[in-house]
Amino acid sequence: MATVILVTGGTGLVGKAIEHIINTEPEGSRFGKKAGETWIFASSSEGDLRDPAQTRQLYEKYKPTHVIHLAALVGGLFKNMKYKLTFLRDNILINDNILHASYEHNVQKVVSCLSTCVFPDKVEYPLDETKIHVGPPHESNFGYAHAKRMVDVQNHAYKEEFGCNFTSAIPTNVFGPHDNYDLEDSHVIPGLVHKCYLAKKNNTPFVVSGTGKPLRQFIFSQDLAKLFIWQLREYDDVEPVILSVGEDEEVSIKEVADAIVKAVGFQGEYSFDTTRGDGQFRKPASNKKLLGLIGGFEFTPFEQALDISVKWFLDNYATARTGLHKA
Numbered sequence: 001m002a003t004v005i006l007v008t009g010g011t012g013l014v015g016k017a018i019e020h021i022i023n024t025e026p027e028g029s030r031f032g033k034k035a036g037e038t039w040i041f042a043s044s045s046e047g048d049l050r051d052p053a054q055t056r057q058l059y060e061k062y063k064p065t066h067v068i069h070l071a072a073l074v075g076g077l078f079k080n081m082k083y084k085l086t087f088l089r090d091n092i093l094i095n096d097n098i099l100h101a102s103y104e105h106n107v108q109k110v111v112s113c114l115s116t117c118v119f120p121d122k123v124e125y126p127l128d129e130t131k132i133h134v135g136p137p138h139e140s141n142f143g144y145a146h147a148k149r150m151v152d153v154q155n156h157a158y159k160e161e162f163g164c165n166f167t168s169a170i171p172t173n174v175f176g177p178h179d180n181y182d183l184e185d186s187h188v189i190p191g192l193v194h195k196c197y198l199a200k201k202n203n204t205p206f207v208v209s210g211t212g213k214p215l216r217q218f219i220f221s222q223d224l225a226k227l228f229i230w231q232l233r234e235y236d237d238v239e240p241v242i243l244s245v246g247e248d249e250e251v252s253i254k255e256v257a258d259a260i261v262k263a264v265g266f267q268g269e270y271s272f273d274t275t276r277g278d279g280q281f282r283k284p285a286s287n288k289k290l291l292g293l294i295g296g297f298e299f300t301p302f303e304q305a306l307d308i309s310v311k312w313f314l315d316n317y318a319t320a321r322t323g324l325h326k327a
């Protein structure tokens, strides 16, 4: 039987990385395309997934047998704080439409995407898959977090009532080509890459907010892509899996900024604005479950992945999502 894998959010940071891996890994290999597989990478222009009728149309058009569900309203801290209801409602609608259409079309497997930022604010570290619902999320992103947490609840309900094979992945901070580089609403790496690029171009200082001391786990989008493909093909349980580098691979914001300065080739004044807040010092997540299941995985070294990402940004500045080309 033909296998049709629909990737929702297929034009975003993670979707583009899955497309890259499927197109570049050797055919038939663990992460490469298998014989008889068709991969569809859908953007919002193919259907607004907040709308049930457009979602149904997408399913009728492609008749997916498998779904990697990435589409979401995502944003940085500012946007999350300002548009809490929109983040809650849009993501609830998107997720409900996708899961229900998948049920109605007898999709054999759905892997939906959560995020480590949906975990409780007050929680014992490291984060692991059992702690998603043990307390309220951080107040700043409660709309996004509650909508995403609901996917795990829905997955369990679809399994119990209808026997569906729906599960979820929980990535840590992702970076890579095709990221969102909007200066006002991006995650830390793309935001700093864009800032450093402008500092070089305009001959101005490169100023990083905060002390540079906080530690974070970053996963390269192309590594994450392989892990999604693994989870789709080889993991058949409803419980989520954290997709992350190990806790011993945390990097400080200063290490991130140093690597960006090097990759961009910036030689001007570079400093930390310690009057700005740092956020939490660390929020480590355990990848023990992942490593136990996958049986070994080689993550791309951070600096190498960052070089690839910065090179992509420099080569694609004119068309990248910088927030500067809005119509």
Ligand SMILES: NC(=O)c1ccc[n+]([C@@H]2O[C@H](COP(=O)([O-])OP(=O)(O)OC[C@H]3O[C@@H](n4cnc5c(N)ncnc54)[C@H](OP(=O)(O)O)[C@@H]3O)[C@@H](O)[C@H]2O)c1
Pocket: 008, 009, 010, 011, 012, 013, 014, 015, 042, 043, 044, 045, 047, 048, 049, 050, 069, 070, 071, 072, 073, 074, 094, 113, 114, 115, 116, 171, 172, 173, 174, 175, 178, 179, 180, 187
């Ligand atoms: N980036 C991170 O650090 C991170 C970390 C943890 C988890 N995640 C999760 O990873 C997933 C992918 O994130 P990303 O960083 O790749 O996001 P992204 O680059 O912003 O891409 C979002 C994708 O979702 C699509 N989309 C948004 N609203 C839609 C709608 N109403 N209908 C149909 N499609 C819609 C977009 O389509 P268009 O291109 O047409 O707009 C785009 O393809 C999300 O579920 C996110 O929560 C991301």
